[in-house]
Amino acid sequence: MAPFTSSLNLIASSCCCSSSSSSLPLLLLPRPPPAKLSLLNSNRFVPSSLLRLGRHRLSPTRAASSTSVNGFPFRDNFGNDGDSRRGSLERLQAGIKLLISVLPGGSWWSLEEQEEEVGINEKKSVSSATHVLRRMWMMVADERWIIFAASAALVTAALSEISIPHFLAASIFSAQSGESMTFYRNAKLLVLLCLTSGICSGLRGCFFSIANMILVKRMRESLYSSLLFQDILFFDKEPVGDLTSRLGADCQQVSRVISGDLNMISRNFIQGMGALIYLFILSWPLAFSTLLICSALSTIMFFYGQYQKRAARLTQELTACANEVAQETLSLMRTVRVYGTENQEFGRYQEWLVKLASIASRQSFAFGFWNMGFNFLYHSTQVIAVLIGGINIMSGHITAEQLTKFLLYSEWLIYSTFWVGDNWSSLMQSIGASEKVFNLIDLLPSKQFSEEGVKLQKLFGRIDFVNVSFCYPSRLTVRTLQDINFSIRENEVVAIVGLSGSGKSTIVNLLLRLYEPINGQILVDGIPLSKLNIRWLRERIGYVGQEPRLFRMDVSSNISYGCPREISHYEVESAAKQAFAHEFIMSLPNGYATIVDDELLSGGQKQRIAIARAILRDPKILILDEATSALDAESEHYVKGVIREVSNDSRMKRTVIVIAHRFSTIQVADRIIVMDGGRIVEMGSHQELFQKDGMYARLAKRQVDAFTS
Numbered sequence: 279m280a281p282f283t284s285s286l287n288l289i290a291s292s293c294c295c296s297s298s299s300s301s302l303p304l305l306l307l308p309r310p311p312p313a314k315l316s317l318l319n320s321n322r323f324v325p326s327s328l329l330r331l332g333r334h335r336l337s338p339t340r341a342a343s344s345t346s347v348n349g350f351p352f353r354d355n356f357g358n359d360g361d362s363r364r365g366s367l368e369r370l371q372a373g374i375k376l377l378i379s380v381l382p383g384g385s386w387w388s389l390e391e392q393e394e395e396v397g398i399n400e401k402k403s404v405s406s407a408t409h410v411l412r413r414m415w416m417m418v419a420d421e422r423w424i425i426f427a428a429s430a431a432l433v434t435a436a437l438s439e440i441s442i443p444h445f446l447a448a449s450i451f452s453a454q455s456g457e458s459m460t461f462y463r464n465a466k467l468l469v470l471l472c473l474t475s476g477i478c479s480g481l482r483g484c485f486f487s488i489a490n491m492i493l494v495k496r497m498r499e500s501l502y503s504s505l506l507f508q509d510i511l512f513f514d515k516e517p518v519g520d521l522t523s524r525l526g527a528d529c530q531q532v533s534r535v536i537s538g539d540l541n542m543i544s545r546n547f548i549q550g551m552g553a554l555i556y557l558f559i560l561s562w563p564l565a566f567s568t569l570l571i572c573s574a575l576s577t578i579m580f581f582y583g584q585y586q587k588r589a590a591r592l593t594q595e596l597t598a599c600a601n602e603v604a605q606e607t608l609s610l611m612r613t614v615r616v617y618g619t620e621n622q623e624f625g626r627y628q629e630w631l632v633k634l635a636s637i638a639s640r641q642s643f644a645f646g647f648w649n650m651g652f653n654f655l656y657h658s659t660q661v662i663a664v665l666i667g668g669i670n671i672m673s674g675h676i677t678a679e680q681l682t683k684f685l686l687y688s689e690w691l692i693y694s695t696f697w698v699g700d701n702w703s704s705l706m707q708s709i710g711a712s713e714k715v716f717n718l719i720d721l722l723p724s725k726q727f728s729e730e731g732v733k734l735q736k737l738f739g740r741i742d743f744v745n746v747s748f749c750y751p752s753r754l755t756v757r758t759l760q761d762i763n764f765s766i767r768e769n770e771v772v773a774i775v776g777l778s779g780s781g782k783s784t785i786v787n788l789l790l791r792l793y794e795p796i797n798g799q800i801l802v803d804g805i806p807l808s809k810l811n812i813r814w815l816r817e818r819i820g821y822v823g824q825e826p827r828l829f830r831m832d833v834s835s836n837i838s839y840g841c842p843r844e845i846s847h848y849e850v851e852s853a854a855k856q857a858f859a860h861e862f863i864m865s866l867p868n869g870y871a872t873i874v875d876d877e878l879l880s881g882g883q884k885q886r887i888a889i890a891r892a893i894l895r896d897p898k899i900l901i902l903d904e905a906t907s908a909l910d911a912e913s914e915h916y917v918k919g920v921i922r923e924v925s926n927d928s929r930m931k932r933t934v935i936v937i938a939h940r941f942s943t944i945q946v947a948d949r950i951i952v953m954d955g956g957r958i959v960e961m962g963s964h965q966e967l968f969q970k971d972g973m974y975a976r977l978a979k980r981q982v983d984a985f986t987s
């Protein structure tokens with residue numbers, strides 16, 4: 279138990295305990311690091327609390343006037359004598375206000391503002407503590423024998439430990455009264471009790487840790503598989519940093535539940551009950567007074583536990599927000615470096631750290647109050663026991679041995695109550711962390727993963743968009759596609775062109791069924807997309823995205839990634855050759871076995887690997903979304919040759935959709951669809967559209983001009 283003062287010093291020295299929104303005592307306000315001064319001047323990306331503090335420190339006019347920080351008065355060094363009496367009064371009032379606010383139940387303790395900020399709505403939370411514990415039990419129920427073995431060891435160890443004080447006192451007093459037989463019998467029993475308590479405590483710890491490991495593993499498995507099977511629009515809404523935080527920190531927090539919290543609560547509960555029964559046997563008036571003190575302790579613990587639970591959930595949300603910022607910044611490190619925004623990014627991250635520290639400071643103060651209550655009540659028990667017990671000894675109602683035993687057992691009882699309370703609040707924190715995890719686990723998987731839907735005998739590759747309209751669920755007011763109508767014949771090569779943001783990639787997203795249209799129908803070989811088995815269809819589609827991403831695995835595995843059939847190395851190599859990737863792959867340190875990731879290859883090299891991946895699938899429908907944008911002129915020329923070849927190869931003809939900005943790539947197409955503002959504005963061959971002198975011709979001419987000027 280850390281003393282109250284040390285936790286206060288710790289928080290004050292950690293110095294980052296202010297919240298922009300919460301009213302925190304001045305001693306907890308953070309000092310901005312020197313690097314922040316330029317940021318404070320620029321006022322950009324600076325946490326509002328820091329900015330406020332920075333302004334107070336930097337602006338002499340502000341500093342000269344009486345002001346307040348976080349609702350509390352800021353020390354006025356420039357005040358004049360005339361105002362000093364009024365100033366003193368105001369300071370006194372503010373001091374009293376501050377004192378009242380930090381007392382238990384005061385406004386400083388309120389977490390509501392921060393809860394609202396991160397979107398915690400307690401009323402909406404479906405998970406109660408018992409519900410969460412039941413869910414956890416279900417996750418380890420298959421290995422219940424471990425829990426039963428651990429419980430048996432726990433009960434034996436607890437009973438052995440609680441018996442020790444009785445035999446200790448009995449041994450001492452039997453030695454004092456010269457009863458050697460009794461003394462040696464008690465001594466032997468003490469040795470036996472030490473052995474059983476030691477062995478059983480070891481077994482208890484070991485079994486509970488195993489059960490805990492199983493719980494955390496299952497929780498992570500369930501959460502990860504639930505996330506993997508969500509619709510794409512789920513990932514549009516949920517930031518990646520948030521989700522990885524649930525998988526990492528939150529599941530880790532839950533890891534304390536079985537081996538720490540429940541284990542200790544059960545052990546201390548058994549020992550506390552044992553001690554209480556023993557106390558009542560010794561002297562019921564003394565036992566009653568101890569019980570009263572323990573009840574007061576339990577009441578404080580209950581409220582403390584509830585508060586800790588809310589604080590834990592808030593901490594969890596704020597940590598997720600901080601992780602999100604860190605993840606974004608670290609993944610965009612090159613951009614950050616080039617634009618020199620390290621300090622801004624530091625400020626963005628620090629803003630969340632300040633909020634976290636604000637919650638942590640309240641938790642520490644709560645712990646301080648709780649600790650204070652405990653120490654007071656604990657010593658009260660001893661004083662009361664000695665006072666009442668002493669009177670009873672003098673009047674001959676109890677013996678000194680009984681009073682000694684009473685003192686020893688009352689200490690056990692009060693410590694057991696303390697540990698039950700302490701572990702209870704820790705349990706509440708873990709439950710707070712697991713609620714959100716269970717909410718995510720409970721999300722229904724995307725309907726697309728059902729085995730339902732038609733699997734055609736053969737896919738021909740005809741595609742029809744009939745009156746298709748669409749808006750992204752995150753932007754319901756903006757129509758991204760409006761009344762799209764077109765047909766692509768089997769084995770036809772179609773290019774989609776248009777200005778940036780006109781909806782070209784969205785058409786592909788709908789064809790891949792990553793989203794559902796809000797209106798109209800998409801048909802493949804005359805069958806509505808929604809009726810086809812989507813897994814079956816996707817296996818027959820080759821897709822090269824705008825910015826292909828590679829997994830951290832060897833080149834060969836990256837090329838064969840997601841291929842539904844067994845692939846030989848020869849096939850991988852020939853796909854790479856077709857995509858003009860073979861040469862650069864062979865120049866890598868370990869050729870096809872070289873481990874690569876998103877950062878280790880150039881954009882063009884990644885695109886060639888992605889093209890090889892698509893070719894290897896031998897798809898009936900090939901979609902190339904700006905697939906040649908990062909290629910140099912020579913590679914593009916060859917890859918265009920490949921596109922022509924794969925689409926013309928009479929043995930394996932396929933439908934090809936090419937989205938491109940470069941007109942050299944577009945010319946490969948049989949037909950061109952021109953888009954503008956989510957609508958199709960022109961359609962035809964290159965010649966037809968050029969003669970029409972519409973949007974396509976304008977775009978083409980602009981590109982030619984750009985090359986020649």
Ligand SMILES: Nc1ncnc2c1ncn2[C@@H]1O[C@H](COP(=O)(O)OP(=O)(O)OP(=O)(O)O)[C@@H](O)[C@H]1O
Nearest residue numbers: 514750752753758777778779780781782783784785
């Ligand atoms: N996941 C998404 N959520 C919300 N809006 C989106 C999403 N993806 C794209 N949009 C928006 O939809 C519109 C069309 O985007 P789309 O990517 O289809 O355009 P595009 O023609 O392919 O552009 P570009 O040529 O630049 O790739 C844009 O305004 C874009 O901001």
